Amino acid sequence: MDYMTFLQVLDSTVRLATPLLLACLAGLYSERAGIFDIGLEGKMLAAAFFSAAFAYTSGSVWIGLLAGIVASLILSGLHGLASITFRGNQLISGVAINFLAAGMTVLVAQSWFEQGGRTPSLSGNARFDSIELPFADALQGVPIFGPLYYELISGHSILVYAAFAMVPLTWWVLYRTRFGLRLRAVGENPAAVDTAGVSVVGLRYAAVMICGVLCGIAGAYLATALQAGFVKDMTAGRGFIALAALIFAKWRPWYALSATLLFGLLQAVALRYQSIELGGFVIPVQFMDALPYILTVVILAGFVGKAIPPRAGGEPYVKER
C-alpha cells in the first residue's frame, strides 16, 4: 500500500467517523446525565431526512441543517417526556423512537416527493461543500506533509471540523464548568443534586436536548455532506455503532474520538477492500462489518478493561416525599 492510498483510506476514515463522533458525543451528554439513549439511530435518521428535504426545497443547506436539528429535537423531547416526566422505561422509549423515525421518514418522503421514500438528489447550495484550507494547493508539492495536508486535513465540509472541535469543547463543558459538574453528578447521584437545590429534571432535559442537537447535526451531515440526499434507512446502524463507541470510550470525550476514529477506519477499510489477506488467512468482509460490535461485547464483558456506566443511568428519578 503506497502513501497516497494510505492517505485516502485515512481521509475516508475521517468522513465516516464524523457522524459516529457527533452521535457518540450526543449519547455522551445524555447518558452522563443518567438518560440511556438507544434512540440515537432514529434521531439521526429523522434529521437526515428533514435536512435533505428542507435543503432541497429551500435551496439552502443551512435551512436544511436547522430543520434536521429541529426534527431531532422533537424526538429528543419525546424521549425526555417519556423517560423524565413520565418516568417510563428509557430503553423502550428509545426503541419506539427508532421505529417512529424509520417509518415516518419514508412515509413523509413518499408523500412529499413520491420517489419511493427518498429525496431528490441535492446539488449546489443545498449541500455542504468541502472547504479548502489555506495554502492547501501551494503546499501540495512539499513531500510527506504536503499531500497529508491536502488530502487528509483540508477538503472536508465544515461539519467535519465542527465535529472534531466538539471534542475539546465537550471535555471543557463536562470537566471545567459548573454545568458539566452538575450534569455528571445527576447521572451518578441525582438525589445529591436535588438536595443541593439544583433541578434534576431541568438538568436531564438540558442533556437530552444537547443530545438532540448533536444527533441533528450528525443526521444532516449524512444526508447533505457525506451523501447528496436522503435514502430509506440511510443511517444503517450508525446510531448503534456510536452507542458501541460510547461504551468503548467509557463515556469520556477524548476516548470517544479515538473509538469513533477506530470504527470509522474499520468502515473505511471494509468499504475499500472486499476481503483482506493476512499471512495466507483471508479475513471476510462480514467480519470487518461485525468487528465494532464484537469489540463492544468484549469491552462490556470486562475482559479488556472495564466499562462502568454512570451509576444512575436508566433509572427515573423519584423525589422522596
Added chain:
Amino acid sequence: MDKMPKWADIVLIPLISLLLAAGLSALVILAIGESPIDAFTLMVQGALMRSAGWGYTLYYATNFMFTGLAVAVAFHARLFNIGGEGQAMLGGLGVAIACLYIPWPHWSLALIGASVGAAVFGALWALIPAYLQAKRGSHIVITTIMFNFIAAAVLNYVLVNMLRPVGAMDPASAKFPVSTHLPTFRDMFSTADNILFRGAPANVTFFLAVAACLAVWVLIWRTRLGYEIRALGHSESGAKYAGISPVKITVIAMLISGALAGMMSVNTTLGESERLILNSTEGAGFIGIAVALMGRSHPFGVFLAAILFGFLYQGGAELALWTNIPRELIVVIQALVILFTGALDNMVRMPLEKLFLSLRKRKA
C-alpha cells in the same frame, strides 16, 4: 392496596394505549393526504374478508407469537431481550442445517427436527448475552443489540461462503427437499370444489405457535421454574433470599427466550421460503417487543396482540399495493404502540389511577 381494579390494568390500559396509537396513526394518514377510513376499510378487506387474507394474517401472526413470547418470557425475569431478531436469524440457520443435511422421511419429523434446530441455535445465540448479564453485569440490552448485528454478519457469511449452491448468485441456501415441505392451510382446509387460502403462506407452524403460547402459560404460572423466573423479575434480593440463584434463572430465562425467538424461523424458513434467505426475519424480532408490551407479557395477550399485528402487517401490504401509503405505515403504528404501551405507560396510567381513587373515595 391496589390503586386500580385488575381488569382496568389488564384490559383498559392496553385498550386506551391502542386507541391513542390508532388515533395518531389516523392523523398521520390524514396528514399525507389519504383518508383514514378508506385505508382502514381496505386493510380489513385485504386482511380479514378473504380466506387468502386470513392466510397471510395468520402467517405473520405465527411469527409474532413466537417473538412476542420470547420477549414476554424475558420480561417476566425483568430482562429486556431486544435480540429476538438475531436469535431468529440464527434459528433460521438451525432450520437450514437440520433440513439440508438430514434426510427426513416425512414432513412431521422434519418439523420436529427443524424446531429443535431452530430452538437450539436461537438459545445458543442468547446464551452469551445471558451469561455476560448474569456473571459480568454487562447490560443485556446493549449486548443483544450488538448480537443482532453480529448475527446478520454471521448469516451473511454462512450464506455467501458455505450454504450457497455452486453457481447461484443470490445469497440463499439450496431448496429444502420436497419431503420436508410443510402442509399449508390450503392443503389442510381446502376441499375439491372449494379452494381456501389460495397462495397464502400460513402453514401448520401456526398450531405450533399456539401450542407454544399454552406451553409458556404453563411454564410461567404452573411450574416451579416459572415461579422462580417471576420471583427474580419482582425482586432480585427477594429471590436470592428464597434460595433462587439469579445467575441460573437469568441464563435459563434467556435460553427459553432465545429458543422461542429462534423457532419463529420454522415458520418463515421451512414453512414459507423452503430455503434459507438473507432477510427472512423482516423485523419480526422487533415487532415481538410491541406484541409483548401490548399483550402485557401474558401468553393469551401475546396471542391476541400477535393476531392484531398480523392483521396490521397484511393490511399494510394491501395499502402499499392499492394506495399511495407505503408499507412503513406499519412501522409507525408499531412505534406508537411501543411508545404508548411501554414508554408512556405512566401517562395513561396516572390519570386513570386518580380517577379510580376518587371513585373509591366517593363510595367510602
